[in-house]
Amino acid sequence: MTEALLSVEGLVKHFPVRRGWFGKAYVRAVDGVSFSVARGEALGLVGESGCGKSTTGNLVLRLLAPTAGSIRVNGKDVARANAGEGRDLCRQVQMVFQDPFSSLNPALSAGANVAEPLRVQRVGSRASRRQRAAELFGQVGLRPDQLDRRPAEFSGGQRQRIGIARALALNPTLLLLDEPVSSLDVSVQAQVLNLLRRLQRELGLAYLFISHDLSVVRHVCDRVAVMYAGRIVEIGARDAIFRRARHPYTRALLSAVPLPDPARRGEKERIVLRGEMPSLLDPPRGCRFAPRCFQAQPECRTHDPELLPMEDNAGHRAACLFPMPVAPH
Amino acid sequence: MEMLATTGSLAPMGAKPVLCVGGLVVDFPLAQGALRAVDGVSYEVMAGETLALVGESGSGKSASVLAAVGLLPAARTAGSVVIDGLDFLHLDPRTRRRQLGRLVAVIFQDPAAALNPVMTVGAQLTEALAVHNPRLGAAALRTRAIELLRQVEVPEPALRFRQYPHQFSGGMAQRAMIAIAIANRPRLLIADEPTTALDVTIQAQLLHLLRQAQIETGAATLLITHDLGVVAELADRVAVMYAGRIVELGTVHDVFARPAHPYTVALLRSLPRVDSDDDLQPIPGTPPDMRRRPPGCAFEPRCFLGRGRTRCQTEPPPLAGAPHRSACHFRNEL
Numbered sequence: 001m002t003e004a005l006l007s008v009e010g011l012v013k014h015f016p017v018r019r020g021w022f023g024k025a026y027v028r029a030v031d032g033v034s035f036s037v038a039r040g041e042a043l044g045l046v047g048e049s050g051c052g053k054s055t056t057g058n059l060v061l062r063l064l065a066p067t068a069g070s071i072r073v074n075g076k077d078v079a080r081a082n083a084g085e086g087r088d089l090c091r092q093v094q095m096v097f098q099d100p101f102s103s104l105n106p107a108l109s110a111g112a113n114v115a116e117p118l119r120v121q122r123v124g125s126r127a128s129r130r131q132r133a134a135e136l137f138g139q140v141g142l143r144p145d146q147l148d149r150r151p152a153e154f155s156g157g158q159r160q161r162i163g164i165a166r167a168l169a170l171n172p173t174l175l176l177l178d179e180p181v182s183s184l185d186v187s188v189q190a191q192v193l194n195l196l197r198r199l200q201r202e203l204g205l206a207y208l209f210i211s212h213d214l215s216v217v218r219h220v221c222d223r224v225a226v227m228y229a230g231r232i233v234e235i236g237a238r239d240a241i242f243r244r245a246r247h248p249y250t251r252a253l254l255s256a257v258p259l260p261d262p263a264r265r266g267e268k269e270r271i272v273l274r275g276e277m278p279s280l281l282d283p284p285r286g287c288r289f290a291p292r293c294f295q296a297q298p299e300c301r302t303h304d305p306e307l308l309p310m311e312d313n314a315g316h317r318a319a320c321l322f323p324m325p326v327a328p329h
Numbered sequence: 330m331e332m333l334a335t336t337g338s339l340a341p342m343g344a345k346p347v348l349c350v351g352g353l354v355v356d357f358p359l360a361q362g363a364l365r366a367v368d369g370v371s372y373e374v375m376a377g378e379t380l381a382l383v384g385e386s387g388s389g390k391s392a393s394v395l396a397a398v399g400l401l402p403a404a405r406t407a408g409s410v411v412i413d414g415l416d417f418l419h420l421d422p423r424t425r426r427r428q429l430g431r432l433v434a435v436i437f438q439d440p441a442a443a444l445n446p447v448m449t450v451g452a453q454l455t456e457a458l459a460v461h462n463p464r465l466g467a468a469a470l471r472t473r474a475i476e477l478l479r480q481v482e483v484p485e486p487a488l489r490f491r492q493y494p495h496q497f498s499g500g501m502a503q504r505a506m507i508a509i510a511i512a513n514r515p516r517l518l519i520a521d522e523p524t525t526a527l528d529v530t531i532q533a534q535l536l537h538l539l540r541q542a543q544i545e546t547g548a549a550t551l552l553i554t555h556d557l558g559v560v561a562e563l564a565d566r567v568a569v570m571y572a573g574r575i576v577e578l579g580t581v582h583d584v585f586a587r588p589a590h591p592y593t594v595a596l597l598r599s600l601p602r603v604d605s606d607d608d609l610q611p612i613p614g615t616p617p618d619m620r621r622r623p624p625g626c627a628f629e630p631r632c633f634l635g636r637g638r639t640r641c642q643t644e645p646p647p648l649a650g651a652p653h654r655s656a657c658h659f660r661n662e663l
Contacts, residue, residue: 048528155615185385186555187631190599190611212528215601219609242603256533257603258558262581265562272537273530276498 004036004072005206006060006093006174011069013055017281028280029055031230033069034307039173042200042207044221044238046214046253050277051227053210057178060208061095062086073174091121094172098179100159104151110162111137111147117169136165140195157188161195168199174206181216193219214257218242223315226250229277229288232307236316246310246323249289287321297322346373347516347549353408355389355396363405364619366392368573370408371648374549376516381552381560381581384570387616390553393570394519398433399425413516431461434510434548436539438522440502444494450505451490454478454512461513477508480545481538500531504538511542518548524559536562557600561585569593572617572627579653589655589663591634626658634659 011033014026030052037043045053058064060071062078071078073089081089094117097103104113114136115129123129134144140161151159160180167175180196181189197220200207211217217224218238225235226249234247245251252271273292278284284291290300299321307319312326355367367389374380382390395401397410398417410417413432417425429435437443445453454474459465465473471490478486481504494502503523510518523539524532540563543550552563560567560581567584569577569592577590588594598610614631623629625642635641640658648656657663 048530157615185616186557187385187596187599187612188615190601190609191613193601194609194611213601214529215603218603218606219601252530254603256529258532258536258556258562259604260557260561260585260597260600260602262561262564262585270533272533276500276531 005039005041005074006037006208007072007075008036008056008060009034009070009072011056011059011071012067013052013059013064014067019281025281028230028283030059030066031280031283033227033230033232035225035232035235037174037206037208039206040200040204041223042209042221044217044224045208045210045227046212046217046224047227048212048253048277050229050280052230053212053227054178056227057176057208057210061093061176062089087121091170092172093174093176094167094170096160096163096167096175096177096180099183100156100163101183103163104159104166106151108150109148110142110151110154113151113162114165114169117166121170123170132169133165136168139168139199140165141191155188156184157191160184160192164192164195164199168203172205174208176208176210178210179212180209182211182213189216196220214242214254226253229283230280231288231319233289233320234318235307236310236318237313240310240312240316244312244316244326246316246318246326247289247320248293248295248324250318251324252294287319295322295324345375347376347413348374348551349409349411350393350397351409351411353393353397353410354406355392355401356405357403358405361620365622366404366573366619367396368622370570370573370575372568372575372578374517374551376549377543377547378566379543379550379552379564381554381564381567382570383554383557383560383567385555385616387572387619388570389573390555390570391521394521394551394553398429398435398519400429400435430457430515431513432515433517433519434513434515436503436506436510436518436520436523438525440497440499440506440526441494443506444502446494449491449493450478450497451475451492454490454505454509457509457512474508474512477512478505480511481505481508481542482534483508500527500534503527503535507535507538507542511546511548514546515548518543518546518550519553520550521553522555523552525554525556532559539563557585557597569596572622573619574627574656575648575654576628576656577654578648583653587653589650589653589660590628590657591632591663592628594663595631595633626656634662 011030013030014028017025017027019025033056047053059066073092078089111133114133118129137144142161181192209221221238223237224241225232228249234250252273255271275292278288286301286303287305290296303321305319305321307317310316310318351371353367353370356363356365370393384390396404396406406418451474455470458470458473475486475490478489483489483504524535554560564581567581568575571592577593595612599612601609612631617623617627625644626646629635629641646656646658648654
């Protein structure tokens with residue numbers, strides 16, 4: 001088996017918070033997360049607010065230091081990287097942010113924004129960097145004559161293209177995309193999603209694609225990991241998650257998305273979950289989803305389920321003591 | 330009863346519209362001249378019916394509604410807005426304000442911003458009740474407020490009554506907003522992106538609740554949203570807006586099953602769906618700059634049907650046809 005490009009093992013991040021006058025407690029934002037991303041593969045990390053998906057992304061980017069666990073890129077532990085290796089890691093893993101209005105430098109031209117990573121890494125001359133920026137503009141569907149415009153002169157969708165071009169400047173092998181189309185209007189969203197798919201194919205990129213939007217993930221990702229309350233509750237190939245989900249939370253999440261099809265109103269059996277995600281200061285003892293689960297058994301309150309393989313294929317795993325039967329499709 | 334079966338509408342036949350908007354124009358005065366955000370919009374909403382105004386940012390969907398009820402003081406408006414027989418646009422501001430919260434109630438997108446952070450939720454609910462029911466005593470107000478919280482399925486309503494908005498989660502705060510909105514049984518309920526800020530499992534709870542609230546009050550409901558899934562779920566009729574105008578208006582079934590405007594067709598094709606792997610067909614380009622609106626059809630530069638025809642480029646198409654209306658010169662080619 002080939003070594004994964006990104007491999008995350010037992011990742012934990014606890015944030016300390018003050019509790020009362022002298023007390024201290026920990027928010028267990030990420031609490032034992034393991035997954036890997038192969039070269040050229042797009043893995044979607046989905047879940048609702050507070051499930052830990054963005055914290056996981058920030059840990060992978062080394063914007064936060066993990067409480068425990070390891071992150072390896074190309075087999076190299078990122079926590080133990082020396083300065084030179086750290087620089088190399090930066091080249092390999094690049095980031096596309098959610099908000100194209102705040103993530104570009106408004107004082108620099110669009111071209112200079114795209115060339116900035118090259119400048120920071122001291123790659124090439126000023127002229128060759130500009131050349132590369134022009135090339136990247138072409139790749140993301142912008143015109144080279146727009147290089148000297150300021151970000152403010154572009155629409156939201158175009159700005160997100162600039163952000164993607166910047167992320168590609170150093171020829172990374174892995175892109176971390178945190179809600180990259182959430183702030184875009186639907187008519188523009190599809191343009192950017194198709195661009196991301198094309199770039200992934202053409203450049204053989206791997207994606208860690210963080211999103212709350214299941215529909216978007218279905219259109220971009222090869223594999224999907226569903227997070228709930230700081231844990232991965234189900235992971236598998238796209239079809240396994242969208243057609244043969246076994247974890248009740250994944251099922252509920254999928255059924256909660258309103259379909260743009262009034263003819264099927266009422267036809268779709270909707271699982272409406274009671275309540276909200278538990279506090280991560282003091283998560284439930286057994287399965288963290290049990291208090292909201294519509295098929296929880298007494299054992300679920302005491303046993304913390306492991307992420308175990310499902311029988312349909314090796315890569316499909318779910319953390320549930322009583323996985324749901326596969327619905328006939 | 331046949332209409333009820335086909336449209337799913339709760340509106341009784343032959344009912345008079347609660348809201349009647351005619352030729353509404355909304356301008357925002359800017360230093361460089363007025364920006365026309367809404368350019369001649371007309372529609373009606375019946376009691377018990379939900380009309381969805383759907384469109385992208387800047388399409389004028391929110392501006393057309395908020396200006397109509399006097400919630401955009403900076404805007405200049407023209408046209409007519411009649412709510413329950415009252416000429417709302419020309420009402421003096423004092424009288425108009427009195428009607429807000431009684432005749433018309435609004436559920437805003439962001440409950441954290443819409444609720445007062447330094448007043449308990451209970452105080453805000455009782456205030457809304459007291460303003461319009463001056464004869465109710467403190468004890469009666471409290472009982473009624475707690476009853477309302479129970480109605481919107483806030484757990485432990487008596488405890489929640491004493492809490493502040495920051496002690497509420499986003500979903501719970503939106504429930505409180507809905508309770509305040511329905512407190513005086515409004516005739517017109519406006520929901521402006523009511524579930525956009527919420528997670529999808531919480532959204533599912535709230536959509537159910539909104540439906541209940543509407544059945545309970547029998548109010549005419551105006552749902553403003555960009556989410557076609559929410560529209561399909563909740564609306565009886567849909568008005569699709571583009572660049573300040575309604576481009577298509579019809580029953581939710583007609584608009585989704587037989588869209589009569591190329592923009593609606595393109596929008597549905599570009600939408601990623603959770604139940605399908607089909608390739609997305611994006612709409613090329615971006616919506617027009619409202620200061621440089623094309624002289625003909627505003628969608629023409631992005632349209633797959635127009636293909637540069639002179640008529641599309643020069644002549645703004647009127648919203649025509651009944652009951653399924655479309656503003657396209659060539660709708661019969663779809």
